[in-house]
Amino acid sequence: QFTNEAGGILDDLMVANFGNHLFLVVNAACKAEDEAHLRANLSDACVIEPLADRALIALQGPKAESVLAKLCADAPALRFMDAGPRRIDGIDCFVSRSGYTGEDGFEISVPAEHAERLAKTLLGSSDVLPIGLGARDSLRLEAGLCLYGHDIDTTTTPVEGALEWSIQKSRRNGGARAGGFPGADKILTHLASGAARRRVGLKPEGRAPVREGAPLFADAASSEQIGTVTSGGFGPSVNAPIAMGYLPSSFAAPGGLLFAELRGQRLPLRVSPMPFVPNTYKR
Numbered sequence: 628q629f630t631n632e633a634g635g636i637l638d639d640l641m642v643a644n645f646g647n648h649l650f651l652v653v654n655a656a657c658k659a660e661d662e663a664h665l666r667a668n669l670s671d672a673c674v675i676e677p678l679a680d681r682a683l684i685a686l687q688g689p690k691a692e693s694v695l696a697k698l699c700a701d702a703p704a705l706r707f708m709d710a711g712p713r714r715i716d717g718i719d720c721f722v723s724r725s726g727y728t729g730e731d732g733f734e735i736s737v738p739a740e741h742a743e744r745l746a747k748t749l750l751g752s753s754d755v756l757p758i759g760l761g762a763r764d765s766l767r768l769e770a771g772l773c774l775y776g777h778d779i780d781t782t783t784t785p786v787e788g789a790l791e792w793s794i795q796k797s798r799r800n801g802g803a804r805a806g807g808f809p810g811a812d813k814i815l816t817h818l819a820s821g822a823a824r825r826r827v828g829l830k831p832e833g834r835a836p837v838r839e840g841a842p843l844f845a846d847a848a849s850s851e852q853i854g855t856v857t858s859g860g861f862g863p864s865v866n867a868p869i870a871m872g873y874l875p876s877s878f879a880a881p882g883g884l885l886f887a888e889l890r891g892q893r894l895p896l897r898v899s900p901m902p903f904v905p906n907t908y909k910r
Contacts, residue, residue, distance in 0.1 A: 634810030635781035682742035687732030707908040729770025771901030786817035828899035
């Protein structure tokens with residue numbers, strides 16, 4: 628994450644290290660702010676070069692490898708989070724074995740002028756169908772993945788967001804390069820002592836989905852709100868409503884009973900482990 632001085636998350640991103648340069652993939656909605664942030668802090672240490680005129684195609688699902696292997700022979704050799712330049716159907720692309728669905732798959736950065744041709748080539752396979760961002764959103768929710776601006780933002784630390792896994796040991800207390808990043812004091816304190824609140828999974832009891840913004844309460848009659856739903860909807864893979872939200876850490880243990888306010892009524896739900904659907908990344 629890019630973090631601010633208060634430990635909040637400015638953006639979440641992917642970084643590939645190629646020795647003499649880093650390749651960053653940021654959220655499109657944050658790209659202008661991210662570039663300004665980089666230039667303000669790193670212009671004296673490195674060259675910052677935006678890559679324009681590119682498109683991104685996400686090929687996701689259990690047959691993604693076999694489909695891409697027909698167009699890129701070494702695609703099967705990639706493992707989860709491997710990344711690098713590859714030629715696909717004669718087009719110079721940048722490929723990472725990743726995707727925001729919880730499924731195995733690939734994200735393909737392709738020059739914009741070739742994007743339509745590559746998309747049509749992929750769709751020419753009987754194993755490939757087009758989907759939109761609505762499907763991506765339900766899949767990433769089932770996978771327990773955060774959406775920037777909803778589940779994480781500038782007021783959320785990585786520990787509050789249950790993203791400790793993304794902080795390498797070398798930057799933690801006792802590590803070779805401990806601290807030294809914006810918000811380190813607060814984030815390292817949260818790592819050592821815990822945060823007052825926590826992102827959790829939620830499973831409503833019944834069939835009614837609980838949407839973003841729904842207030843959470845400790846019991847059916849309480850007037851004191853203790854948390855908020857940040858993402859919610861119906862999970863097609865689990866055939867049930869699912870959600871994520873923030874609660875005081877004392878309420879964050881799996882199995883706890885809570886209530887969400889929905890159209891003037893209190894709907895019971897349980898704190899749930901995440902992911903709701905096991906991921907199928909190729910390790």
